[in-house]
Amino acid sequence: MDLVRDVLDKQLVDREGTPMGRADGVVLELRGDLPPRVDALETGFAVLAERLHPRLEEWLEKIRARWSVRKTARYRIPWSAVQEVDPHHLQIAVRAFDTPAYDWERWLRDHVIRRLPGAGDDDS
Amino acid sequence: MKKWLQLTLGILTSVGGFFDVGNIATSTQAGASFRFQLIWALLLATVLVIFLVEMSGRFAAVSRKALPDAIREHFGFNFWVVPFAVLTLLHLLTLGAEIGGMCFALHLVSGLPVQVWAPVVAVLTWLFLWRSTFSTLENSTSLLGFLTLAFVVAAVLHHPPVREVAAGMLPSLPRHDAAQYWLIAVSLIGSVIAPYLFYFYSSGAVEDGWDSTYVGVNRGIATLGMSFGSLIALGAIVVAGMALAPRGIQVSDYHQAALVLTDTFPFWGFALFAVAMGIACLGAAIEVSLAMAYTTAQTFGWGWGEDLEPREDARFCLVYTGAIAVSALLILFGVDPFKLTILTMAINAAALPFVAIPFLLLMNDAKILGEHKNGWLTNTVTVLIVLLALGLAVVSIPLAVAGGGGG
Numbered sequence: 001m002d003l004v005r006d007v008l009d010k011q012l013v014d015r016e017g018t019p020m021g022r023a024d025g026v027v028l029e030l031r032g033d034l035p036p037r038v039d040a041l042e043t044g045f046a047v048l049a050e051r052l053h054p055r056l057e058e059w060l061e062k063i064r065a066r067w068s069v070r071k072t073a074r075y076r077i078p079w080s081a082v083q084e085v086d087p088h089h090l091q092i093a094v095r096a097f098d099t100p101a102y103d104w105e106r107w108l109r110d111h112v113i114r115r116l117p118g119a120g121d122d123d124s
Numbered sequence: 125m126k127k128w129l130q131l132t133l134g135i136l137t138s139v140g141g142f143f144d145v146g147n148i149a150t151s152t153q154a155g156a157s158f159r160f161q162l163i164w165a166l167l168l169a170t171v172l173v174i175f176l177v178e179m180s181g182r183f184a185a186v187s188r189k190a191l192p193d194a195i196r197e198h199f200g201f202n203f204w205v206v207p208f209a210v211l212t213l214l215h216l217l218t219l220g221a222e223i224g225g226m227c228f229a230l231h232l233v234s235g236l237p238v239q240v241w242a243p244v245v246a247v248l249t250w251l252f253l254w255r256s257t258f259s260t261l262e263n264s265t266s267l268l269g270f271l272t273l274a275f276v277v278a279a280v281l282h283h284p285p286v287r288e289v290a291a292g293m294l295p296s297l298p299r300h301d302a303a304q305y306w307l308i309a310v311s312l313i314g315s316v317i318a319p320y321l322f323y324f325y326s327s328g329a330v331e332d333g334w335d336s337t338y339v340g341v342n343r344g345i346a347t348l349g350m351s352f353g354s355l356i357a358l359g360a361i362v363v364a365g366m367a368l369a370p371r372g373i374q375v376s377d378y379h380q381a382a383l384v385l386t387d388t389f390p391f392w393g394f395a396l397f398a399v400a401m402g403i404a405c406l407g408a409a410i411e412v413s414l415a416m417a418y419t420t421a422q423t424f425g426w427g428w429g430e431d432l433e434p435r436e437d438a439r440f441c442l443v444y445t446g447a448i449a450v451s452a453l454l455i456l457f458g459v460d461p462f463k464l465t466i467l468t469m470a471i472n473a474a475a476l477p478f479v480a481i482p483f484l485l486l487m488n489d490a491k492i493l494g495e496h497k498n499g500w501l502t503n504t505v506t507v508l509i510v511l512l513a514l515g516l517a518v519v520s521i522p523l524a525v526a527g528g529g530g531g
Contacts (some may be wrong), residue, residue, distance in 0.1 A: 009197050011425050022425035024201065043425075048201055088189070105426070108438035118255055119434040 003038065011089040012043065012077075014096035021101045023090060024048050027076065038079045041090070043101055046073035075100040127341050130332075134345035135352060142173075142353025143272050144408030145225030146218070146315030146472075148401055149465040151357045152381040154308050155364025156374050157301065160284075160292030163361060165309040167293055169316035170354040172509040174346050175502055176480065179487050180322040181342035184329035186496045191326045192422040194492070195482045207478045208423055211319055214475060215416040217468040218320060219451035222409035223249070224461025228378045229402035232394060239456055246452035249409045253444050257431050268403045274396050276359035278388040282366035289362060306520035307470065313513050314472030316354065319479045320408075320415035327418035331429055339496060360384070377462050413444040474517035480510045 003026055010023045025042035046064070049057040064073050077092055084091040096102050113119050154162040184190055189197075196204045226249075227241035234241075298305035329342070367387045368375065375381050378401075386393035414430060420443045421428035427437040434441045455461060484506060487498040 004200070009200050011193065011197070019425055019427045022196070051202055052205065105438050108442055109435050113434050113438040113441060116254070116434070 006085060007038070007041070007090065012041070012101075013089045013091050014094050014099075015083065015091065016095070017091075018096040020092070020094075020096035020099060021075075025051070025074075040079055041077045041082070042074050043077070044072070044074040072100055127338075130338075131341050131344050134341065135349040142316075142321065142350060143269065143356045143404050144315075144318070145221050145401070145405045145461075145465050146311075146318060146469045147353075147357045148225065148360060148381060148404065149375075149378070149462055150308060150312040150315045150469055151360035152364040152368070152384055153375040153466070154312055155361040155366075155384075156368035156380065157308065158298065158305060159365035159369045160289045160362065161296060161298070162305070162309055162312060163289065163292035163358065164295040165312040166316065166354060166357055166361065168509060168512070169313040170350060171505065172313075172513070173317050173321065173354075174350045175506050175509075176317065176322055176483075177325055177350055178343055178346035179483065179498065179502065179506075180326040181329050181334070181346060182339055182496055183483075183487060183493065184326040185334040185338040185342055186336045186494070187492050188330060188335065190330045190418060190422055191323055191483065191486075192419045194486055196423055198486060198489070198492075199482060203482070204423065207482060208419065210475050210478045211323070211419060212416065214319055214468070214472060215412055215419070216447060216451055217464065217471065218318060219409060219412045219416070219447055220454040220459065221461060221465040221468050222405045222412060223448075223452050224455045224459070224464055225378075225405035226402050226409065227455055228461055229398040229405065232378075232382055232398040232401075238461065239458055242452045242456040245455075246448050249406065249413065250445060250448050252406070252410055253413055253430070253448075254434060254441070269407050271396075271400045272356050272404050273359075274385060274389075274400050275356055275363055278385050279359040279362035279366070281388045282363060284362050284366055303520070303523045306516060306523065307466075310473045310513070310516045310520045311466050311469040313516065314469035314474075314476075316357070317476060317513070318469075318472050319475070320412045322479070322483070323419050324411045324415040327415070327422070327428075331431065336496065363388075377460075381462075409448075413447055416447045417441070417443040470517060470521055473513045474521060476510050476513050476517075480506065 007023055008026055012020050012023060014020050021043040023041045024044060024047035026038060027040040027042055028036040029039040030036050046057050046060060049060045061073060077094075081093050082090055083093045097106070151166070154165075180191060183194065187194060192204070192208070195207070223242065223245050224238070226245040227238045230236070230241040230245070231238045329338070334342070363384045364375070364381075367384050368380065373380050373383065382394060382397045382401075384393075385397045389396055417440050418428055420426075421437070421440045424439075426439045428440045429437060432440075454464065484498070484503065486492065488503065490497050
């Protein structure tokens with residue numbers, strides 16, 4: 001498998017197929033003389049910012065610390081949780097709604113969207 | 125049978141989305157200042173838009189992925205971030221222009237100032253997106269879009285000189301106001317190849333569940349839909365060339381553009397113009413807002429889709445809500461809708477390489493598209509026209525800025 005082609009920037013979905021961000025980063029474990037091994041996937045704005053420029057990440061981190069909706073700026077998914085790699089997505093054995101990847105979605109739904117009229121039935 | 129229905133609906137949709145505030149502004153300006161001499165720019169852009177729309181539909185049907193999704197996945201975030209930023213800016217400016225168009229239409233029938241209407245128009249556009257599913261949006265705005273045929277009817281009723289119209293189909297050098305001529309040519313091209321079309325269309329094809337059996341339908345929709353949209357723009361050039369040019373009326377504002385239908389339809393020409401413009405801008409504003417929400421959601425891997433209830437894709441809804449608010453503020457704070465439109469259309473043409481190059485690379489990837497990848501003809505035509513549009517934009521925009529604008 002080619003990490004950059006098949007993993008990095010891929011769509012992530014949970015076990016029900018709900019989109020939950022993208023593989024913004026890949027964490028490798030360096031093992032001395034052995035080839036490095038994929039340890040985890042990372043997702044979150046901080047990871048993207050770091051890819052663009054480390055200073056951008058510091059700056060975003062300051063903003064996040066002040067208005068923190070997310071508990072962490074990076075959500076790390078152990079490689080062992082990856083259930084399936086297909087041409088469209090990586091399937092992760094979690095429920096998206098319970099993960100940090102949904103912090104913003106959950107917050108917006110509860111504080112903004114749900115308060116507007118006609119946002120759909122209020123059941124889940 | 126179902127495919128034929130899809131084809132018809134698809135053509136209707138492309139007409140609904142194609143003809144917008146940009147076409148109204150640039151076509152009437154071209155006709156008023158240069159009669160039929162700039163028709164070639166419209167034709168050139170139409171050929172390009174047919175190729176680009178066909179490509180984006182074919183890509184979505186075969187790979188079942190929309191463009192932003194696929195571009196980020198294949199080229200990585202660090203590559204995509206630049207086109208993504210350019211697109212976001214263009215989407216906001218275009219949305220501002222469409223909202224401004226609706227405000228002007230309401231100003232024309234009510235007499236109240238343009239700015240006053242900005243909040244009303246913003247809420248109206250937002251309500252459509254908030255409460256509708258994808259197919260009701262497609263069908264309602266596209267049926268009403270047929271009102272824009274008034275431009276074609278008026279053009280025919282003017283009995284334009286066929287030979288002069290035909291002569292305009294070949295490029296020629298301007299006899300006066302060269303800087304203005306080239307700027308209008310660029311804006312005219314930019315109004316036809318507006319990037320939101322491709323991003324909306326490819327995500328729409330994924331929402332409609334297209335697969336590779338839709339490649340033929342897609343070709344039909346792209347060719348007929350875009351040609352039909354272009355026919356309406358041609359109608360607007362011709363009618364402006366007949367109604368405004370002989371009287372020496374130049375279009376530097378929508379008030380002059382609104383005169384185009386009053387010769388043919390003396391009593392209700394103004395109202396007809398206002399209604400056609402309002403509807404065309406509403407249809408396009410909805411498509412631009414969705415294009416922006418699709419692009420952002422796919423870039424970051426959020427849930428997206430106009431068929432979900434708002435509470436199922438809160439971030440997607442937040443993007444279009446925010447976009448409408450920001451764009452409406454431009455108009456509320458007094459940005460001139462006509463100048464905003466002309467400027468945005470010129471930038472569309474200049475930004476074309478950002479939109480077209482990653483897209484062309486994907487279209488040539490046999491791993492994704494297999495037998496449906498681009499042929500040499502499509503590649504050659506697309507590259508040539510993109511380069512030509514870029515060349516025109518690079519030359520004419522600085523000229524226009526130096527010469528004091530396109531008004």
